[in-house]
Amino acid sequence: MFKRIPLFFTWALSLLSLAMTQDQTIKVVLFGDSITQAGVQPGGYITKMKEALEKQGIKDKYQLIGAGIGGNKVYDLYLRLEEDVLAQKPNVVVIYVGVNDVWHKTSLQTGTDPDKFERFYVALIKKFQTNGIKVICCTPAVIGERTDHSNQQDGDLNRYSGMIRDIAAKYDCPVADLRKEFLAYNLKNNPQNKESGILTTDRVHLNDAGNQLVADLLLKMIVR
Structure with a gap:
């Protein structure tokens, strides 16, 4: 009996095959909220990714x-x-995605409860994988940049990020762990414990620094 090949290895082999085909363009959709909407603007993380690809001669x-x-x-993404x-x-x-699911729970009382967040997130992954699309998951980065865990939503952001990591592991999806990377960057570069201005406006x-961090991390995961 043949053993089932894990989805991660299927993803890696498929993407490698695509990358090795000179005339094959790898199409990547970056799916999200206002952070991604702004990502296509001058200086946005998607624009920075495109500029980096051009510099590398692989645009x-x-x-x-x-x-x-x-x-x-x-759930908006699912719809x-x-x-x-x-x-x-x-x-x-x-x-x-995930910032608004957490942030709007207190700001607008329209956030997403953890159980519903998990169900919709899993549904997204299943839908994409069923259609042969490789999925990269991102954890939500910050709602406030203080490094002493005094940002109001730190607890929920950590919880939802943990959920995304667990879901990604279950469905063999690589994770761009922005939550982890933003905190590490702030620990090094935010000695005054400011709530903004380090990676966010x-x-x-x-x-600009936040867009660059996201661009660099995602490029490492996309370009093979």
């Missing part, structure tokens, strides 16, 4: 498509996945 091998809408939560992702027929999708949305 024609990758097509990056931003699919972010401000205010979106995980628009057909038109904004599947219709694009991508090879890879990056799921970058307003505690949530990315400044």
Whole structure:
């Protein structure tokens, strides 16, 4: 009896095969909220990724498509996945969501409870994998940059990030752990314990350094 090949190895082999085909463009949809919506603007993380690909001389091998809408939560992504992702027929999708699911629980009382977040997130992954799309998961980075765990939503962000890591492990998806990387960066570069201005403009949305950090991390995961 043949053993089932783990999805991660299927993902890796498939992406490697695509990368080795000179005339094959790898299409990547970056799927998220206002952070991703801003990512296609000058200085945004998607724009920075495109610029880096051009500098490396491989811009024609990758097509990056931003699919972010401000205010979106995980169930908003699920409701628009057909038109904004599947219709694009991508090879890879990056799921970058979770900030509003946490943030809006206190700011607007319209956040997403953990059990519902998990169900919708799993449904997204299953839908993409069923359609042969490779999935990269991102943990939500910050809602406030203080490093002493005094940001109001730190507890929930850690919880939801942990859920994403667990889901990703279960479904063999690589993780861009922005929650971990942003905290590490702030521990080194935020000695005054500021709540914004290090990687964000307003505690949530990315400044130039934040966009660069996200761009660098995702490029390492996409370019093979």
